[in-house]
Amino acid sequence: MKNNQLRTIFIIAILVAGLVFALYISRRPQIIDKRALGTSEVDLVLVPTSGAITRGNLFSVDVAMKKTASRPIQVSGAESNLTVSSNLTVNTVVCLAPFDGLKVTTINGQQISILCTIPVNDSSKPPQTLATSNMPFARITLTVPSSAPTGSTATIQFTKTRVTEAGLPGQSPDVSTGGTNGSYLIVNPTATPTPTAIPTNTPTPIPTRTPTPTATRTPTPIPTNTPTPLPTNTPTPTRTPTPMPTRTPTPTSIPCPRGSYGNLDCSLNGCIDTADFELFRQAFGKAVSTLVIPLGQHTPDLLLDSSAIIDTGDFGVFSNNFGMCY
Structure with a gap:
């Protein structure tokens, strides 16, 4: 009898824990692969998306967003992870204004991570209203190695995307698509023809008359006063602010990592x-x-x-x- 009671209590405890967890999951933002999660109202694209690129040359690609929905959409930030094919070398990644407030860009071999936002309190750079034309938020600079095979295809592919809609109190929804990838054809540099030299006639030099130098009077130098240097102020050392302790959040029944x-x-x-x-x-x-x-x-x-x-x-x-x- 006692074992049956313990078993019943154990089962009830498991059911209650499962119900609490299900309630928590249903009330909080879901973390799923961002390529499948966004509302697909804003497309992330590479500019240019395609074209010929020359071996041994630099070229740049902008990461941009454009609205595909009919409703007005304002955004405060965008992010993406991309994979670059091995026949390209990634040099730099930067966030572009007005998305140059908080910015984090990383390059790890052929992997790129980009997070760009508007400033938090700058009236000159408010949330941006998107249109159907491209609005760049980041720029990638790459090199086509001289060893890259001619005629091969280089690619830049989105592996994660997020465009954060602004202006919805208490919300920060992702309105992105999975992104439109880029594909580029590697070509040889164009050979520049060497011009044929045209011979020119060499003129016969005409002797010139050497003039007789006229003696000039050497002026007596006038002494100048040497200015007394003024003492310079010693700069005041800059104070290093003492970091304030961070607040310990009040424990709640719902976990919130970091x-x-x-x-x-x-x-x-x-x-x-x-x-x-x-x-x-x-x-x-x-x-x-x-x-x-x-x-x-x-x-x-x-x-x-x-x-x-x-x-x-x-x-x-x-x-x-x-x-x-x-």
Whole structure:
């Protein structure tokens, strides 16, 4: 009898735990392969998408986004992971204005990772309204090695995409497609013909009369006053700010990995990305007491200080961890 009771209690505990986990998953943003997750309202493209590239030369490709939906869409950031074929060498990756606020770009061999956002508090660079034309947010510079086989195809392929919609309170949805890949034909450099030299007549030199030099008077130098150097001020050393301790979040029944570092949407991978940036941007400058934090999200009040608003101190914690995961 006692064993039956223990078995019943154990089964009930498992069912309750499963129900709590299911409720948590249903109330929080889902972490799935971004190529399949976005609402497919904004396409990520490479500019140019195709064309001929010459062995031994540099060339650049912009990563851009364009709207495919009919409704108006504003965005605050975009990100992508790309794989470059082995017959290309990746040189540099940079974020382009106005998406040069928080920016993290990495190159690991043939793998590229890009995260670019607008500034958090710059009225000259607000969330951008997308059109059906391309809006670049990053630029990749590459080299075609001289050893690359002529006639071979070089490719740049999206492996992850995200375009974060702005202006929806408490939300940061991904509106991206899986991305449109690029394909390029490698060609030989065009040979430049050597021009034939045309002989020219050499003129016979005409002797010139050497003039008799006239003696000139050497002027007496006038002494000049040597200015007394003025003492220069010794620059005052710049103070190194003392870092403030980070706030320890109040424990909740819902786990939020790295929430105190800026993982505001509490994604299970603990990454601080453009989705978290949009949530932080919405709260920046607001009083902490006025914030309503949805279930499954972390407060943007990241720094333990005397300020009662979401300010540059909180942004310092967020920006230092932007683009980082476990």
